[in-house]
Amino acid sequence: AQSVTQPDIHITVSEGASLELRCNYSYGATPYLFWYVQSPGQGLQLLLKYFSGDTLVQGIKGFEAEFKRSQSSFNLRKPSVHWSDAAEYFCAVYFDRGSTLGRLYFGRGTQLTVWP
Amino acid sequence: GAVVSQHPSRVICKSGTSVKIECRSLDFQATTMFWYRQFPKQSLMLMATSNEGSKATYEQGVEKDKFLINHASLTLSTLTVTSAHPEDSSFYICSARSGNGNTIYFGEGSWLTVV
Numbered sequence: 001a002q003s004v005t006q007p008d009i010h011i012t013v014s015e016g017a018s019l020e021l022r023c024n025y026s027y028g029a030t031p032y033l034f035w036y037v038q039s040p041g042q043g044l045q046l047l048l049k050y051f052s053g054d055t056l057v058q059g060i061k062g063f064e065a066e067f068k069r070s071q072s073s074f075n076l077r078k079p080s081v082h083w084s085d086a087a088e089y090f091c092a093v094y095f096d097r098g099s100t101l102g103r104l105y106f107g108r109g110t111q112l113t114v115w116p
Numbered sequence: 117g118a119v120v121s122q123h124p125s126r127v128i129c130k131s132g133t134s135v136k137i138e139c140r141s142l143d144f145q146a147t148t149m150f151w152y153r154q155f156p157k158q159s160l161m162l163m164a165t166s167n168e169g170s171k172a173t174y175e176q177g178v179e180k181d182k183f184l185i186n187h188a189s190l191t192l193s194t195l196t197v198t199s200a201h202p203e204d205s206s207f208y209i210c211s212a213r214s215g216n217g218n219t220i221y222f223g224e225g226s227w228l229t230v231v
Contacts, residue, residue, distance in 0.1 A: 090159065
């Protein structure tokens with residue numbers, strides 16, 4: 001069955017520290033992969049996406065993500081976290097890459113807290 | 117700036133009344149829009165897929181007579197919650213597929229509180 005997993009419900013890091021948020025999917029082929037960020041009470045902002053090509057994807061706000069086919073993972077990273085990065089992060093997947101982009105399946109989200 | 121706009125951002129209504137939420141794509145035409153629901157501290161669950169000029173496709177378990185979706189133009193989809201009940205209180209978010217079809221943008225969301 002198709003699924004998206006974000007193993008970490010809550011992560012706390014100190015400002016300036018590095019960050020890695022995990023995302024795994026279950027699917028027989030390579031899907032389209034996305035990372036979105038949501039601030040409290042707000043909508044979702046697209047950080048980055050992967051469709052094909054270079055497996056290391058650069059996004060906005062200094063984020064990057066690496067697609068690893070062997071691990072069915074698409075982990076989000078940032079070398080130095082800023083206090084303003086505190087938010088909820090969602091990994092999302094579109095499984096039917098043979099058709100036009102459509103409904104996304106979301107992981108349960110990872111809440112990031114940043115200590116000063 | 118935002119490419120998908122939702123209105124209202126917050127609404128309070130009485131039980132039994134209906135409330136309409138609008139989702140507009142800015143600067144691009146969206147033949148397909150999606151409506152999600154998000155309970156506090158939970159992930160997003162797709163409610164329905166809205167196609168311009170045709171009936172929406174609802175996910176299993178979503179009452180189509182209660183959550184009316186209209187996608188009458190290429191830039192506007194509306195979600196009407198009919199006979200609202202306190203359990204309908206939630207955060208509703210819409211999204212739209214970009215004009216070139218390779219990105220999905222989300223609106224700012226709408227908080228619905230039914231009292």
